[in-house]
Amino acid sequence: MVYAAYLTICFIFGTTFLAIKIGVDEGFPPFLSAGIRFFVAGLILFLWMAWRKKASFSLLLKKEMMITGMCLTFGTFATIYWAEQYISSGIAAVLCATAPLMIVIIQTTVLKQKSSRLGFIGCVVGLLGVVLLTLPSLKGEMHVNWLIGCIVVLLGQVFYASGSVYMKHISHRMGDASPVTLNAAQMILGGLMLIGLSLVTEPVSFEAFSSVPAVSSVLYLIVVGSMIGHSLYYWLVIKTGPVFPSTWLYVAPFIALTLGVLLYNEFFSWTTVLGGLTIVAGVLMVNANHLLRLLRKSPVSKTTSYQ
Template identity: 55%
Template sequence: MVMFNYIVMCFVFGTTFLAIKIGMDAGAPPFFSAGSRFFLAGLILFLIMKWRGKAKWRILLRKEMLLSGFALTFGTFSTLYWAEQYVSSGMAGILSATGPLMIMLWQVMLFRQKVPFVSAIGGVIGFAGVVVLFMPALYTEVSGLWLAGCLLILAGEMSYSGGALYSKHVIQHFSETSPIALNAAQMMYGGAMLFLLSAFTETLELPVMAQPAAWGSLLYLTVAGSMIGHTLFYWLVSKKDPVFPSTWLYISPLIALCLGAVVYNEKVTVMSVLGGITIIAGIALVNAEAVRSMISHKTKKIA
């Protein structure tokens, strides 16, 4: 059951980038689409947790939910949705895999935390992969919007990684509340902030949202991407070491790249494949110490 749920989670996370791209190409407003997805998913999940007695209404009044929602949902997905108007879904998936590299940066810059030598080498390799992805832009004409989109995705991952570090503190502080309920609450706040941004920057056209591509993308991302994918992630965390479910970052970006090419006829270059593999290799080295600790712990338990 664990491996089945893991495979489903990796596939779902890998398909979300193409689903976003389809909605953006249909003309759906990026901030409104992202806000709808996360607010609805968060509301439904929170109500389920409340019904099961694993959440209380007062958690919604805590500033920690607001701050988590700003970093994890608003900062990450306002940039990603906007960027996918101009960046391919495969490229977006690969750039979004840089989250663990950004976490390492936060740990070094803010907390002066020393990282293992292997992890430091992994960080260098991972960022070299990002450079490889951008290299074709030095030899071919690319639009300023494409470049802005790529940089915004990286900025969004900085936001997400900062939020991920902060959320560890939040989960420990609210240990009596289900992590799924905490995630649902931050999604609601993030979704509300996205709605607010949309109100000031976008015009909602109902005929556009009525297109099958637009509402189908929203429905899939709400149910599969936000509800099923994230619930499976937290279920796997509860069953296994957190390092194991986090390895979706090694698989989902390549799924996104392949789906974009096969299903959506996105152009895949040798450099994009090479850059993607280099980034994933860097992430694997960044997490090598955690994986080694997990294996060592399991070996001791068996002994």
């Protein structure tokens, strides 16, 4: 069951980037699309947890959750949705794999935490991968908006990394709230911020709601991407710990690249693949110690201790 759930989240998270791209290309305003997705998904999950007596509405008023929602949902996905107007879904997915590198950079530069030599080398390797990934733009083969889109996605990963570090720092203040409840709360608040951003930056238009592909993409992202995908992810965190589920970052980008090329005729070059492999190699080096500990203890054997 653990491995089945893991393969499922890898596939789901790999498909969400193409779903975002379809919705944006069909004319759905990016910020509105992201806001609806996360607000609706978060609200349904939160109400479900409240019905089970595992969520308190006072959680939505905590500044910690507002900051988390601003980083993990608002900042992360406002940038991804906006950027996918100009870059392919596969490129967006690979660039999102830099999140662990951003976490290490923040921990060492802002929090002044010591990093291992291998972790430092991993960051350098990962950033080299980003350069390889953006080579078509640097050679003048892509439009300038393509390069800007790549930079914006990387900025979003700084938001994500900041939110992750902050959430780890303040998790003890959240009492006994489950990870699913905390995630639902930050999705609600981040979704509201995205809708607010849409109201002040995007023209009011209901044409996108008449597009079957656009509406289907939003529904898919709400139900499959956010509700099922994230719930399975946090179930795996409970069953196995945080390291094993997070390895989806090494698999999903290449699923996204493949789907984008095969189903959506997206741009493909060997520098893209090389850049993606280099980024993943850097992330593997950054997480080497955690992964070695994971290999010594099978996720399935650890699951039995919870039963």
